[in-house]
Amino acid sequence: MTDIDAILRTLDGLTTMTLAYADEDGPQACAVLYARGGDAEAPVLYFVTSTATRHGRALDAPGARAAFTAQRDGQEWTELTGVQGRGGCRRLAGAERADAWRTYTERFPFTVASDRLRAAMDATDLWELRPDWLRLIDNAQGFGHKLEWSASR
16 A cells, blocks of 8 residues: 555545644634545545635635644544645636536435525535645554655645
């Protein structure tokens, strides 16, 4: 198994990332559910948020970038496993949004299980975070054990 395969397998086993960004008021972070798309050459993380939120406004800026972490709560430090990453963010529209939405709703079927929630989700924005750097931390393999991946440039 390659480093990126191990990183993506870990991301696939998690559902929530803490998204960090900065705007004119300074750094901030928020938690969002994500679904992974793409492949080992170009992984992407899809998440939902409105441009009315502080992070939505910050990420809607041209060339917006964000960092994130994803890990399970309640882990012992000797077993701590998670993924760190950073990359560019953009709001999706049209066919790209429709394709990404299918990926998101397959991961989170409750988002379309009720008419009320489906209507709310249809009215909000779907985003893509395209990582250009990922790091898997896996203390179960030894304290501070890490695997890294960077996008080809």
